[in-house]
Amino acid sequence: MRSTDSLIVRYIARRSVPFIQLYALYVLGHGEDGPGGGFQGGVIFASSFVLLGLANGWGYGRRAAPARLLDPLLPLGCLIYLGIGLAALLAGGAFLEYGALAGSDDPEVRRHWHHYGLIGIEVGVMVTVSAAMATLFFEMARPARVQARVDRVGEEADRA
Amino acid sequence: MSVLEIVAAAAIGLGSLLMLATAFGVAVFPDFYTRLHAAGKGDTLGQALVLAGLLCLGGDLTLVVKLVLIVFFIFIFNPTATHALARAGWVSGIVPWVRGGQDPGAPREPGA
Amino acid sequence: MPDAGGPLLPPAGPAAAVPGPAAFADVLGWLATHYNYAIYILLMMIGLYAVLAKGNLVKKVIGLNLLQTAVFLFYLSIGKIDGATAPVVWTDRPPGAEGVPYENPVPHVLMLTAIVVGVSVTAVALALVVRIREAYGTVDEGEILASDEAQEEAESARAEAQEAAADAAGARE
């Protein structure tokens, strides 16, 4: 996918990326008392890369979110989720019982740690969702010449 | 009813009427560019008026910031989308409409 | 909004054995209170029609999405409670809104999961369409089937020709 010929669209897309990402982080932090959370924040975060790829060309967007960065992030989010759950288990609570992470029986402290655990889970969800969305877009919009190069590398690896 | 509420009601009414006019413009104008003209201008001003009216109703700081952000984003994104649409129409060879149905200039090739 | 706790179907009394005006009025009354069911069925049928009847594979995917959206709307509408607010904690309740209930959050959560699954399904379907387009050069179902048939016929013709050649060689010996 080439970039658009329109300078205006390219410039606006490039300049609005930080705003979109900042808003995605705001949405992530308001999962409790607003329409937010990991899924929504992740999708909005990924939409910034989609906008970059659409307006400035596939290669420009792929350089902003390269495969060697996104591919490890996919399982990392799941690991964060699982790690917080298992940490609660190790701290003596049930799986994903965030309050147990506090290590104290004071209900006030447990309530605080409940919030921390919840935010940690949301961060894990957001990392996986945004990486998955961006990967889906970039893999599906892959231009033919990049696809040909990938195929050639694969065939050479098969022959070797 | 305070003065601010009257201002708010007037702004919301004017803005929603402007958005209705936009809708009618897009629905009844004769060709693509004239419809785009209605869509790009009327909607941008209409939404700003409605949101300014909501701003007059007051609220805490986050509410004000969100309203201003929405106006700001639409003021940037709506004209950009309109520009991209007009460009796509021009590149794909849509000829502007003139009264009488004649071409305004030489016939254009798609992709030119 | 329809009454979520009402009976799912009009009660089948002895009058329902012979459908008279009363039964018809019953059905109309049921439709008036459960119109979300009718909208859901209509949307779902439009989606199903697109999946079954459209030749273009991308349009089939769009129909699939429409079908999913119908299910989302149906679930969300049966979770609606009259006068209730969205099931997210309302921290800054204004005075006078203390007694406002929340809607049933279970359908919302279910549909959140379903939306994520739906996006994944759409992604897989579109990836398949992209591969099909690379292999066949078209996304039209009829053309793909015709191309498959032509290829099979060509292969069977080649096999027959080879067999015939082998028979001829055997006969010569």
Next chain:
Amino acid sequence: MPVALAAAVVVILLGVLVLLRRVIVGPRLLDRVVAVNVIGTKTIILLALVGYLAGRPGFFLDIALSYALINFVGTIAVLRYYEGRVRRGEPVEEEA
């Protein structure tokens, strides 16, 4: 005040109804895209108004803000598809 908000909602919904005709009759793909884009802007305003009507403006303005972002991305995506088809010289309109 709720009366003014409700009246604005009704007027904007009327506008959406009028725009739906343009979405259906076209006649070009770009005409439909224009109409859908305008409906998107109206949806943002409707979300804000409904938020004030329901008494939870902050909550609904979050949704309106994300819709504003997503609407732009959607329009640009459709236009890139259109541009690509024009550049490759493929037919862009429905042959029917």
